[in-house]
Amino acid sequence: MGMYSDKVMEHFKNPHNVGEIKDADGIGEVGNPICGDIMKIYIKVKDGKIIDCKFKTFGCGAAIATSSMITEMVKGKGIDEALKISNKAVAEALGGLPPIKMHCSNLAADGLSKAIEDYKQKSKKK
Amino acid sequence: MKRIYMDHAATTSTDVEVVKAMEPYFSLKYGNPNSIHSFGQEAREAVEEAREKIAHLIGANPSEIVFTAGGTEADNYAIKGIAWANQKKGNHIITSKIEHHAVLHSCQFLEKQGFRVTYLPVDKYGLIDPEDVKKAITDKTILVTIMHANNEIGTIEPIKEISKVVKKAGVYFHIDSVQTVGHIPIDVNDLGVDMLSMSGHKFYGPNGVGALYLRKGTRIVNLIDGGAQEKNRRAGTENVAGIVGLGKAAELAEERLTQGKEKKIVRLRDKLIKGIIDKIENVRLNGHPTKRLPGNANFCFEFIEGESMLLSLDMEGVAASSGSACTSGSLTASHILLAIGLPPEIAHGSLRLTLGKDNTEEEIDYVIDILPGIIEKLRALSPFKGNWEGLN
Ligand code: FES
Numbered sequence: 001m002g003m004y005s006d007k008v009m010e011h012f013k014n015p016h017n018v019g020e021i022k023d024a025d026g027i028g029e030v031g032n033p034i035c036g037d038i039m040k041i042y043i044k045v046k047d048g049k050i051i052d053c054k055f056k057t058f059g060c061g062a063a064i065a066t067s068s069m070i071t072e073m074v075k076g077k078g079i080d081e082a083l084k085i086s087n088k089a090v091a092e093a094l095g096g097l098p099p100i101k102m103h104c105s106n107l108a109a110d111g112l113s114k115a116i117e118d119y120k121q122k123s124k125k126k
Numbered sequence: 127m128k129r130i131y132m133d134h135a136a137t138t139s140t141d142v143e144v145v146k147a148m149e150p151y152f153s154l155k156y157g158n159p160n161s162i163h164s165f166g167q168e169a170r171e172a173v174e175e176a177r178e179k180i181a182h183l184i185g186a187n188p189s190e191i192v193f194t195a196g197g198t199e200a201d202n203y204a205i206k207g208i209a210w211a212n213q214k215k216g217n218h219i220i221t222s223k224i225e226h227h228a229v230l231h232s233c234q235f236l237e238k239q240g241f242r243v244t245y246l247p248v249d250k251y252g253l254i255d256p257e258d259v260k261k262a263i264t265d266k267t268i269l270v271t272i273m274h275a276n277n278e279i280g281t282i283e284p285i286k287e288i289s290k291v292v293k294k295a296g297v298y299f300h301i302d303s304v305q306t307v308g309h310i311p312i313d314v315n316d317l318g319v320d321m322l323s324m325s326g327h328k329f330y331g332p333n334g335v336g337a338l339y340l341r342k343g344t345r346i347v348n349l350i351d352g353g354a355q356e357k358n359r360r361a362g363t364e365n366v367a368g369i370v371g372l373g374k375a376a377e378l379a380e381e382r383l384t385q386g387k388e389k390k391i392v393r394l395r396d397k398l399i400k401g402i403i404d405k406i407e408n409v410r411l412n413g414h415p416t417k418r419l420p421g422n423a424n425f426c427f428e429f430i431e432g433e434s435m436l437l438s439l440d441m442e443g444v445a446a447s448s449g450s451a452c453t454s455g456s457l458t459a460s461h462i463l464l465a466i467g468l469p470p471e472i473a474h475g476s477l478r479l480t481l482g483k484d485n486t487e488e489e490i491d492y493v494i495d496i497l498p499g500i501i502e503k504l505r506a507l508s509p510f511k512g513n514w515e516g517l518n
Contacts, residue, residue: 004437012437018507029509029516035451036459036470037431038517040509056509058474060433060452064507100455 005095017071026119041111062104070108134482141330147374151367176373185313197304197325200338201228207346216266223465251414252281260291274303279413280422289318308379331375335368391420401494421481429510449476
């Protein structure tokens with residue numbers, strides 16, 4: 001199908017890092033206000049670095065591919081660096097998204113920042 | 127990879143016999159049917175012959191068939207044409223919540239011009255209650271426009287019963303038959319309708335051509351102004367090849383219907399429905415179990431989204447469609463699925479498989495075989511596990 005780039009289809013066919021992290025340090029859950037999709041993202045942090053990241057997504061092909069892509073992009077990154085990953089950067093890493101699907105990449109970027117926020121909240125309490 | 131087409135409600139292939147019938151009307155018999163010379167006259171003959179075939183298919187008189195550029199134009203013509211021509215009598219139109227956009231958007235356009243429109247609800251199967259039609263009619267009502275069968279969930283509406291209440295009130299009755307013409311037997315007099323829209327490419331004819339059946343004596347104004355074609359009802363030089371193709375498609379459809387060929391499609395459809403319901407959990411059939419189009423099967427699979435199903439099916443060679451928000455240009459769930467009472471998250475997981483005359487038993491078996499794996503794989507990605515817990 002010509003709708004998506006090869007990279008998107010690759011990630012859709014074989015999404016990376018699917019699942020949950022039982023003892024996650026941060027969890028982000030976001031719903032897409034536009035079409036109603038939902039994403040859950042889990043992070044594991046050590047020494048200020050994201051060492052593991054997993055996701056579950058109820059959504060379209062682009063939502064699944066961007067979820068998969070962002071989990072790859074954040075691994076090994078410091079949390080402040082990870083926060084800077086924009087939805088545009090995720091879309092670019094996937095070789096672009098059709099204009100109507102740009103909002104899907106927000107899901108991943110917003111999910112990640114929520115997970116990091118959650119991590120920060122939790123570590124404050126400790 | 128073998129490709130399997132199960133999206134016949136979107137469009138059908140143009141029958142090779144239809145193409146063959148059309149061919150001479152491009153480069154050989156290219157006359158304008160309005161010309162006096164022999165070139166013109168052979169084209170005129172072809173157009174009138176097509177008109178007869180189409181009229182015959184739906185039990186109409188040939189003079190009551192007006193060619194259009196498709197089903198959408200036929201709907202626009204019927205609705206706007208009746209509204210504008212009967213303003214003196216009233217300004218109220220009745221339709222339903224599950225109409226095609228060609229009807230809904232025409233009605234919304236008229237609302238902006240001061241017309242009043244009632245959008246009738248449907249039950250969980252998508253059926254309109256003739257009683258509701260009766261209650262909605264006022265002395266200002268000039269038109270009732272209802273679809274014969276729904277394009278998405280396949281439900282066939284009780285047109286005859288609705289007609290009884292509409293006729294009793296002396297109101298014009300239009301039906302959008304784009305999904306039914308050529309697929310189930312139709313007789314405009316038996317149904318009791320004044321107008322009926324059809325589209326060529328939904329029953330193995332070409333794209334870009336359709337027709338409106340317009341009962342003799344109907345008060346209507348034109349949508350397209352210009353020359354005197356179609357007895358002053360629809361201007362523009364006739365799409366001769368397209369019209370010939372539409373006529374041929376009607377002839378072939380009538381042959382199939384008299385042979386009862388749609389029964390084979392019904393059998394395959396029921397096999398597909400049963401196979402899927404039996405093999406997959408948390409799935410529901412949308413539309414009515416029996417009052418449905420021969421080729422239509424429509425499901426909702428919980429916890430997953432339609433577009434991802436379509437992509438996965440396409441990777442296995444199967445072409446289908448969905449009413450999910452993500453697959454619509456407007457990013458909202460199908461108005462039809464919402465109107466039958468489905469919550470948006472359930473509508474999200476909709477999948478429509480529409481069969482045609484050439485689908486085979488093997489193809490049905492193949493889909494029943496591969497679909498459970500696809501659903502399972504996508505559900506493994508979903509944050510919802512067997513219930514909607516956590517959904518706010
Ligand atoms: S997340 Fe719904 S369109 Fe992509």
